[in-house]
Amino acid sequence: MDKIVIEGGTPLSGQISISGAKNSALKLMVACLLTDEVLTLTNMPNLRDTRFLGHLLENFGVEVKDGDKKHNGHLSLHAKTLSSTTAPYDLVRKMRASFNVLGPILARAHKAKVSLPGGCAIGARPVDLHLNALKAMGAEIELSEGYVIATAKGGLKGAEITFPFISVGATEHAMLAAVLAKGETVLNNAAREPEIVDLAKCLNAMGAKISGAGRSEITIEGVEKLGGTTYAVVPDRIEAGTYALAAATVGGAVRLVNVRSDHLGSLWPLIAQAGAKVTMDENSVLVERHGTPIHPVDVETQAYPGFPTDLQAQFMAMVCLADGVSIIRENIFENRFMHCPELSRMGANITVTGREAIIRGVPKLKGAQVMATDLRASASLIAAGLAAEGITEVGRVYHLDRGFEQIEVKLGNCGARIKRVSE
Ligand code: EPZ
Secondary structure, three states, X not given: OEEEEEEOOOOEEEEEEOOEOHXXXXXXXXXXXXXXXXXXXXXXXXXXXXXXXHHXXXXXXXEEEOOOOOOOOOEEEEOOOOOOOEEOXXXXXXXXXXXXXXXXXXXXXXXXXXXXXXXXXXXXXXXXHHHHHHHHOOOEEEEEOOEEEEEOXXXXXXXXXXXXXXXXXXXXXXXXXXXXXXXXXXXXXXXXXXXXXXXXXXXXHOOOEEEOEOEOOEEEEOOOOOOOEEEEOOEOHHHXXXXXXXXXXXXXXXXXXXXXXXXXXXOHHHHHHOOOEEEEOOOEEEEEEOOOOEOOOOEEEOOOOOEOHHHHHHHHXXXXXXXXXXXXXXXXXXXXXXXXXXXXXXXXXXXXXXXXXXXXXXXXXXXXXXEOOOHHHHHHHHHHHHHOEOXXXXXXXXXXXXXXXXXXXXXXXXXXXXXXXXX
């Protein structure tokens, strides 16, 4: 198993190109199930999760082609016919986003059998909102032996659906199902994340009629058929935020390119409050901190446009080194503080009570052996390691490989002393 070894204490200096967004790419890939024509995605990140989803799609008879043998950011997906309508446990349990194949398969084949995803390290993560949305569209749903068995005789029907709270996955799933439903679907209290807008744009390019994506009310007028298209995945706002926070944590100057700075509106003022300088132009963002102290900042995670839960761990690494006390509240997932004990091993002073963490800043962190517990937690440990004195070894880096493309190369190009070691 690989580990990442970091020698801390060197400021970052250089340019980082942001990859396509994992959390958009995964849903865009699933959209290929809705058409018998070719869907080509460009600006595709090459990640463990996207490769894994490619295998799952092959299980349904989708022809998956990676531009050429060497990854070049193009992925062609051709679901000419669906050879299977079942997603087995082994394929769904490894990645929750796999569950989102249910709606499209049901919409196209009028039946689907998909394993329930189960919980994961950051929380129980039920799928009740997903299932209720499909039921509202006329699906009959039976739960049996860990599987969702769904049928929609004569196809899905448009419906008005009001989500009791905001869910990114349920909003996307309902959109993916409603595009081929008969009649109009209205989603109230929908998620507004950029990934939702990206999915709607791609589906519309395939012939769907979706309006309102990015607002709380989304309207989908069902169409009979979707076709193929070529679509570029939106830049990854979480990857961009991770490197921006790493620059603020470690110090130095990092320019982010291929970035949508408008997708991180909640982050920039907080980084500035912490004492880093943020300069934006049309195509890039420069984050700098040169020897000035990090100031404490309180933050709570919220659905978009609020502060993203996927940057919470990275933000915490920064304020561990602040000259005062910060409070971080996690409102989205009930168990997303697993990085705290690991950061504490490096000398951080963190007290967690329920959904709140109190971080008393320390003057320095010290390198240690730590364990990645989930994808974003891994990135926080890497930033902490880069800022720390001495050597940090981050184990279980397979978490990292799920969602960060070549993190050690991108940081290495900015002068970080970081390497991947196979054990
Ligand atoms: C997406 O997860 C992302 N994953 C997550 O990124 C991200 O943290 C999350 O949205 C919030 O922004 C992907 O896009 C693949 P939710 P999702 O449905 O869709 C509860 C990462 O690190 N809920 O918005 O699963 C749920 O348990 C990952 O890249 C229900 O109770 O998130 C959570 O507490 C981690 N019932 C809350 O809602 C449901 O049916 C919000 O979850 C659905 C969700």
